[in-house]
Amino acid sequence: MLKIKSVDSVDALKMAIQCAMDMKDFYDSAVTLVKNDDAIAILRGLAERKDKHRIQLIRIYSRLSGKKILYLNLGKKHKLSSLQQCGTDPNDAIRTAKKNEAEMCNFYITISRRLYEPELRQLFRNLALEVEQHIALLESSFVEPLTLDQEPNAENESVHSELTSVDKDTVATW
Secondary structure, X not given: OOOOOOXXXXXXXXXXXXXXXXXXXXXXXXXXXOOOHHHHHHHHHHHHHHHHHHHHHHHHHHHHHOOOOOOOOOOHHHOOOOOOOOOOOHHHHHHHHHHHHHHHHHHHXXXXXXXXXXXXXXXXXXXXXXXXXXXXXXXXXXXXOOOOOOOOOHHHHXXXXXXXXXXXXXXXXX
């Protein structure tokens, strides 16, 4: 659990930017592990959202500090150490993604309570709400027991192709 007593708004933004970058990298790595097209689409979508968070946070950081971020080189003090790296098992990657999203949500809520600036408090509350949506998406899309390490079932694909060919024939007879 993250212990934050007081935090500077610029430091909080740096940490949030680093979290967004770490999670984007996590999702990019997870995409390479799964073989299911739906799972790939969900993970890519989450990676895109994390990149949008990063861009939004960088704009706010630049406005507040007057500095531009070319790259982040943060010490351990500014990194959320509870975020875990993506492993090599796709099922574990999804479980880890759920845990990481929960950690980020807790981080954003904690920061929103510690900041004085109303605009930043609201920003971190909104980020926490969006991360909760990410958790709900992961929970509803990837139900235990996970089978992402298996090849897609060819039988289901053939049934789908038969259904689409029947639909085409039906439309052609009208």
